[in-house]
Amino acid sequence: MTRTNRIGYLGAYPIPQVTRGINSAYLAAKAANPDVEFDIIWLNEWFNPDKEAQVAHQLLDRGCDILMQHTVSTAAVELAQEKGIYSFGQSSDMSKYGPHAVLTSMINNWGPYYTRRISEFLNGTWKSEDTLGGLGQEIIALGGLLPTIPNRVHLQAQDVISRIASGQQHPFVGPVRRQGGKGWLALGELASDSDLLTMNYYVDGIKSVFPAAS
Amino acid sequence: MSFNSLTAKIGGALLGLALAALSASQSAAQTTLTSLDGKVNLTGELISYDGSNYRIKTDVGDLIVRKEFVMCAGENCPEGQGPAVGDAGSVLLLANDGSARIPGKLISVNDTEFVIESAHGVLTVRREFVTCEGNGCPDSGPKLDRIMVAVPDTSVARLVTTIVGDYVSSKDFNLTEQLMADSDLPVLLIGDEEGLEVGRLSMAQMDNRTAMRVLFSGQVAFALTRERLTPKQVVAALGFSVQDISDVVTEEIIGLDAVDFVVSEGSSIDVMDLDAANAILAGQITNWSQLGGANAPVELHSLSQSAGLLEQLRVHGFSSAALVGDAELHDSVETMNEIVRARDNALGVAFRSQVQDVKSLSLSSAYNVFVDSSEFAIQTEEYPLGVRLYRYTLKTGAESELG
Known part of the structure; x- marks a missing residue:
């Protein structure tokens, strides 16, 4: 889907929740296109439409032709629509704001979780518990795929989605090295929940600098 | 593809909730879970540990806390569950012969010793006997050039x-x-x-x-x-x-750089007299027809955060007091460019380095001397509203390569 092989990424805060989104997206993109590069700009904000628009412009100026984001406004999506490039929605279905641009959206689908937990509270079965969920648990959902993407890509994407949702595929499976070449996951090894919750580094291949605490 | 987790939020909420239940003292049988930044302590009876989570009984009830978020101190802590390598400020000291591993929080380090707070108390370890791993280790790599x-x-x-x-x-x-x-x-x-x-x-x-x-x-x-x-x-x-x-x-x-007067590409105006520009900013010219254009009000646009722009206009002899009052000021360069691009009656005032995809007006000065708004005219400093960018450094002192 990219012609320039440059994906622009609007990072919110450099915390594990955001970093693993970048890393998993990079590994998946790299598997499909070995020449792909990620250009990441950190905003240190979740929602700031003006700043997001400004950063999205910068990324376009630097040759990116697909925009990804972990910020939550529709600014980048709207710019992608205007400029005729592709983008991904974040946190909600943003296809309405970029009907020809949004490849899909990552949706925070917390409704079912809240319904279940409140029901437990009401019937007296609620107890404190640790929750870590993704597509399989329907805590995360994906918006519809852009209808105009090639059929082969559509089928591949659907396959990956269903495999991740069913647990047959994991976004982080070895061999994976950390940025700089340090070993992380051995061949076939899956990232643990602990790895996911403490991911404060990029995977090998991402050329951007991870903003360590100063 | 995303593992957007609620866990961090839930863990944070639990820790936040527990703030109110801080206990300053810790009896021998009690366990203290300390957040990695050291700001939150949870003290109570450790009920269980399943390899991923601590369940601890505190004054505010039973809490489940993920191991990644805390360090455990107390005799009931599971073996080896001090701070994990990779946690901010935490380290793992590995004996050179592999006989010992000491996880903990590095308190201090000098040329000869590490002082580490571990699950076994505060330990002093000679540097030559161990290697240090983790984010808390002293940086042994190339020194960062920070300016x-x-x-x-x-x-x-x-x-x-x-x-x-x-x-x-x-x-x-x-x-x-x-x-x-x-x-x-x-x-x-x-x-x-x-x-x-x-x-x-x-x-x-x-x-x-x-x-x-x-x-x-x-x-x-x-x-x-x-x-x-x-x-x-x-x-x-x-x-x-x-x-x-x-x-x-x-x-x-x-x-x-230069102060630029810009209009949409579709505007019929290509050249502006400096006096006319001055008069527009002063509010004396308000309609494009006064400059030979269409009968439409001149709509001024500029940027809210370009304090240097007004100063430069004054330096170049503009009586620009009315600029702020009459112009619509935008927070972002993109918004200003977009509006000027879209509206034929808009006139943008900004630095050349800020404008994009709009038409820069050429200027004519006294005696009708015409100067185009090309990059060349700016580089040769023929353009009458040119602005230099100066760099000042101290005469003494070494400058970094980055500087």
């Missing part, structure tokens, strides 16, 4: 970003921008060919007087200004008089 630069406005910050970007690209290095929530100026992270950080350039927006003061106090590596500083300004910042300011600062012109 701070004073800039007059956001457009100069953009220029610096472009210059640094070109520089690092020429070295096959990488540039990552990090914006701050409370600032429009990016922090520039410079990485080597693998993305490992080797340099960091931060920028602070300030007026010329403040820029000189912080330059002399050593807080910035250099200061960029849109105006040439007078000896009086330099001496005022220095605090004592000097015979020649070139004894204390080095001045260089590192860029040329």
Whole structure:
């Protein structure tokens, strides 16, 4: 889907929740296109439409032709629509704001979780518990795929989605090295929940600098 | 694909809830879970540990806390569940012969010893017997080149970003921008060919007087200004008089910019008389028909954060007092450009470095001397509203490569 092989990424805060989104997206993109590069700009904000628009412009100026984001406004999506490039929605279905641009959206689908937990509270079965969920648990959902993407890509994407949702595929499976070449996951090894919750580094291949605490 | 987790939020909420239940003392049978930043302590009876979570009975009830978020202290802590390697500030000291592993929080380090707070108490370990792993270890890699630069406005910050970007690209290095929530100026992270950080350039927006003061106090590596500083300004910042300011600062012109009057590409206006421009800003010309254009009101647009623009207009003889009052001021360059691009009656006033995809008006000055608005005219400084960008550094002191 990219012609320039440059994906622009609007990072919110450099915390594990955001970093693993970048890393998993990079590994998946790299598997499909070995020449792909990620250009990441950190905003240190979740929602700031003006700043997001400004950063999205910068990324376009630097040759990116697909925009990804972990910020939550529709600014980048709207710019992608205007400029005729592709983008991904974040946190909600943003296809309405970029009907020809949004490849899909990552949706925070917390409704079912809240319904279940409140029901437990009401019937007296609620107890404190640790929750870590993704597509399989329907805590995360994906918006519809852009209808105009090639059929082969559509089928591949659907396959990956269903495999991740069913647990047959994991976004982080070895061999994976950390940025700089340090070993992380051995061949076939899956990232643990602990790895996911403490991911404060990029995977090998991402050329951007991870903003360590100063 | 995303593992957008509720866990961190839930864990944070639990820790936050527990803030109210801090216990200063800890009996022998009690366990204390301390957040990795050391700000939150949960003290109580450790009920269970399943390899991923602690369940601890506290004054506010039973809490489940993920092991990644806390360090465990107390005799009931599971073996080896001190701070994990990779946690901020935590380390793992590995004996050179592999016989011992000591996880903990590094309290201090000098040339000969590590002092570490471990699950077994505070330990002092000779450096030659162990290797240190984890984010808390002293940096043994290349020293980071960190500099701070004073800039007059956001457009100069953009220029610096472009210059640094070109520089690092020429070295096959990488540039990552990090914006701050409370600032429009990016922090520039410079990485080597693998993305490992080797340099960091931060920028602070300030007026010329403040820029000189912080330059002399050593807080910035250099200061960029849109105006040439007078000896009086330099001496005022220095605090004592000097015979020649070139004894204390080095001045260089590192860029040329210009005040630009811009309209949409579809506008019939191509040239503007400097007096007419002045009259528009002063509110004396309000309709394009007064300049030979269509019968439409002149709609002024500029930027809210270009304080240097007004100063430059004054320097060039504009009585621009009405500019702020009459112009619509925009927070972002993109918005201003977009509006000027879309509206035929709009007139934008900004620095050349800020405008994009709009038509820059050529200017005619006294005696009808016509100067086009080309880059060439700016570079040769024929353009009447040219602006120089000055760089000031201290005469003494070593400058980093990045600087």
